Amino acid sequence: MASQLTARPQDIPLENLYNLLEPITVAPTKAIFTNWAKTFICAPASVFEPENEFQCELVLELARREGKVVRVAAVGHSPSDLACTKEFMLRTTKLNRVLEVNTEKRYVVAQGGITLNDLHQHLEKNNLAMSNLGSISDQSLAGVVSTATHGSGINYGVISTHVMALSLLLADGSRVTCSRNERPELFMASLCGLGATGIILNVQLEVEPNFRLKEVQKSLPFEEFIQQFDTLAHSSEHSRFWWFPTKDTIRCSYSNRTLEENRPSGSWWWNTLFGYHIVQLLLFVGRYFPIVTIWTSNLACWLSSGESVGIDDSYKIFNVDCRYPQYTTEWAIPYENSQACLRDIRTYLQKQLQDPSGVRPHFPVEIRFSAADDIWMSPSYGRLTCWIGIVQYKPYGFNVAYRKLFNAFEEAFIRYQGRPHWAKTHPFGPEKLRQTYPHFDDFVNVIDSVDPQKMFRNEYIQRHIMGQSIDQRIFKKPA
Numbered sequence: 001m002a003s004q005l006t007a008r009p010q011d012i013p014l015e016n017l018y019n020l021l022e023p024i025t026v027a028p029t030k031a032i033f034t035n036w037a038k039t040f041i042c043a044p045a046s047v048f049e050p051e052n053e054f055q056c057e058l059v060l061e062l063a064r065r066e067g068k069v070v071r072v073a074a075v076g077h078s079p080s081d082l083a084c085t086k087e088f089m090l091r092t093t094k095l096n097r098v099l100e101v102n103t104e105k106r107y108v109v110a111q112g113g114i115t116l117n118d119l120h121q122h123l124e125k126n127n128l129a130m131s132n133l134g135s136i137s138d139q140s141l142a143g144v145v146s147t148a149t150h151g152s153g154i155n156y157g158v159i160s161t162h163v164m165a166l167s168l169l170l171a172d173g174s175r176v177t178c179s180r181n182e183r184p185e186l187f188m189a190s191l192c193g194l195g196a197t198g199i200i201l202n203v204q205l206e207v208e209p210n211f212r213l214k215e216v217q218k219s220l221p222f223e224e225f226i227q228q229f230d231t232l233a234h235s236s237e238h239s240r241f242w243w244f245p246t247k248d249t250i251r252c253s254y255s256n257r258t259l260e261e262n263r264p265s266g267s268w269w270w271n272t273l274f275g276y277h278i279v280q281l282l283l284f285v286g287r288y289f290p291i292v293t294i295w296t297s298n299l300a301c302w303l304s305s306g307e308s309v310g311i312d313d314s315y316k317i318f319n320v321d322c323r324y325p326q327y328t329t330e331w332a333i334p335y336e337n338s339q340a341c342l343r344d345i346r347t348y349l350q351k352q353l354q355d356p357s358g359v360r361p362h363f364p365v366e367i368r369f370s371a372a373d374d375i376w377m378s379p380s381y382g383r384l385t386c387w388i389g390i391v392q393y394k395p396y397g398f399n400v401a402y403r404k405l406f407n408a409f410e411e412a413f414i415r416y417q418g419r420p421h422w423a424k425t426h427p428f429g430p431e432k433l434r435q436t437y438p439h440f441d442d443f444v445n446v447i448d449s450v451d452p453q454k455m456f457r458n459e460y461i462q463r464h465i466m467g468q469s470i471d472q473r474i475f476k477k478p479a
């Protein structure tokens, strides 16, 4: 066995390869994968949980010999079937170590499977922090990079813009490093690579000195918000907005770096009992009596209506409570089109609310920003971006109607040159993607050159990037 651990994977006899993989093979009873939102489910032929890079190489070797697809999946927070496969799944949850922290040059090197929550703890100990974050920190670092996950801030790019270098395990078993200077094409493809360029082993990430954020929240009528849109978007380092359509009210959040002492806002009673449990119960009742959904949205709007100020560690302010499993769609709209797009959506929603059998949206519609970047497949490629996202919650995990509502939103997003969030469900295939991403063909060329065997092309990649006709619902969780 010792000699096999030093042998090249391609020299290991098949029987021995199976033996070596056995300890990291997940038992079939535990091998079902469901995403966080409980909207997609798959039963891969085999699921592996490697603890080191050599074991990753062994998985790829077996896949090569058996002609299998390998989908890397991390913690499964993508709301689509992006992480699903019927073939081999390689889960990175045990590849979660911090390898280097450089406080002087302000960067960290960590394995791709580390969660942002764990990364924050390591950074904090070294008086460092990530510059921007999305709504949660449960995702893995490589998952966030592979989907160009974003936070909010008119001068802040998607999280991938902070990546300095990546180390990848390619389909042929070779380990390579890429950055803006070394294999730049592979780097630009992998910064939003959707798991299709290789396994991200390590990420070198630029960070900044640890900081606190002071967040001021207040509410505004929609009309006032839309008239002052540009000023409000630019009025803090991290402005973001939550729109409660039933009350035509926008909850505004403005966050800036501060040296003031911690002063967390909110109370358990308010946030947990009312904000979480009672709202969930009402959303559940709304499945049967749609009028209740409107009252629930109004209640949620009222619960957060006063002005509030909170000061806390940056990641605690960046992150919010995303509540219950949910259907969601989110699109990146060119900033200059966003006001018109929001007005169109409002007209649609008002019509629906006046119609006794109209669709009943949950809340809130989220509005955020990211700076233009040069990452080939980043939805912010080449343009200042306004992200608009909606959710329909699944109270207690039960399904709710959402398709009609999402179709109407998607039509508006497409009219205003939107690009879909890669981790969320969307209808775009290669034709549309080629029109909106100038480097789409470069991306496909990189995938072809580093993965000629098509090992990393799961159903999502085949459908959306390669244009094969694979049903959107293939992994949809049954009602």
Ligand SMILES: Cc1cc2nc3c(=O)[nH]c(=O)nc-3n(C[C@H](O)[C@H](O)[C@H](O)COP(=O)(O)OP(=O)(O)OC[C@H]3O[C@@H](n4cnc5c(N)ncnc54)[C@H](O)[C@@H]3O)c2cc1C
Residues within 6 Å of the ligand: 036, 037, 071, 072, 073, 074, 075, 076, 077, 078, 079, 082, 083, 092, 112, 113, 133, 134, 135, 136, 138, 139, 140, 141, 142, 143, 144, 146, 147, 148, 149, 150, 151, 194, 195, 196, 198, 199, 200, 201, 322, 421, 423
């Ligand atoms: C509650 C919630 C809140 C969210 N908030 C935001 C938000 O604020 N902003 C935003 O932009 N998005 C947000 N998302 C989406 C989320 O950030 C992305 O879906 C992210 O990719 C999830 O990371 P993950 O670790 O769960 O990856 P998974 O969902 O497991 O995988 C995502 C992709 O990354 C690839 N991948 C993962 N690890 C590797 C690796 N080591 N090597 C190569 N490829 C890899 C997978 O193949 C797949 O293509 C949210 C999702 C949820 C559920």
